[in-house]
Amino acid sequence: AQSVTQPDIHITVSEGASLELRCNYSYGATPYLFWYVQSPGQGLQLLLKYFSGDTLVQGIKGFEAEFKRSQSSFNLRKPSVHWSDAAEYFCAVGGGSNYKLTFGKGTLLTVNP
């Protein structure tokens, strides 16, 4: 069965600092991997995805993520955080003929001025 672990429940960074959100997955074959962002009271918005090819993927809002098969990780990064990045971030995994994505429990990002 596929699973996702986001080890950090809550992260606080200062505006302008760099950011890395961790995601570890469990899946038996090559996974499809996603990062979503959720602003308060809203649905989830897709930031980026990986399914093959270059292991460093670029997304919207200046985010990127790197797929590391040897570490079963797909960490999200941003070089300089803006106050508007404060939100909850979810990593998800899927693959094969399974229709479903499995989501992590999320990491809440707080940005200090």
Place this chain on the structure above:
Amino acid sequence: DVKVTQSSRYLVKRTGEKVFLECVQDMDHENMFWYRQDPGLGLRLIYFSYDVKMKEKGDIPEGYSVSREKKERFSLILESASTNQTSMYLCASSSGQLYGYTFGSGTRLTVV
């Protein structure tokens, strides 16, 4: 852009009521999903549908049912609402895992 519309942003219902949550997507996606989201528990899949009139149970189907009579519409039904069903409900649609999901804005349901 694909749009997924959930009919209500906020709902307050009484214990024992039958509750319908509606979700409509406008891009002819085959797959539709209902999740509930609770603090500390993340997103948990209730039901999903991969075709009209087809449905499959997710991880927490108890107390819920679904209906998909038309491709664009996927309804979640709480047969007899209970206070432990107070939650944020998120609908999503997809044309395949490769493309990810598109989510609606959510319905925050309070059962009193």
